[in-house]
Amino acid sequence: MTSAGWAREAILCMLAEERAVAAEARCAALEEALLDMVYQHCSCGSDDPKLDSMALSANADAMRLLAEYGKLTITTEVGRRILALAAAPPPAPEVTP
Numbered sequence: 001m002t003s004a005g006w007a008r009e010a011i012l013c014m015l016a017e018e019r020a021v022a023a024e025a026r027c028a029a030l031e032e033a034l035l036d037m038v039y040q041h042c043s044c045g046s047d048d049p050k051l052d053s054m055a056l057s058a059n060a061d062a063m064r065l066l067a068e069y070g071k072l073t074i075t076t077e078v079g080r081r082i083l084a085l086a087a088a089p090p091p092a093p094e095v096t097p
Helices: 003-042 057-068
Strands: 050-052 072-078 081-086
Touching (some): 003 050, 003 057, 057 072
Antiparallel strands (some): 072 081
């Protein structure tokens, strides 16, 4: 391979790496957004770590995905009704004066 060919390959590798890093960042942001949504939709109380899908398909699907990534622990699942525990405590709500 010529030096121009090697340079082209090196540039393509760098671009692929940059795209992979950007995609990973987007995935992390989506995961955090989904986790926030589940905390808001499925929380049983501000001091209670239990989460309840309330038999809503979107909540149940989100909870299953988050459990796959270790963010939740499903304790009970019957159809769309899922009860789970948060792996970490939910973030405290922001208070604006």
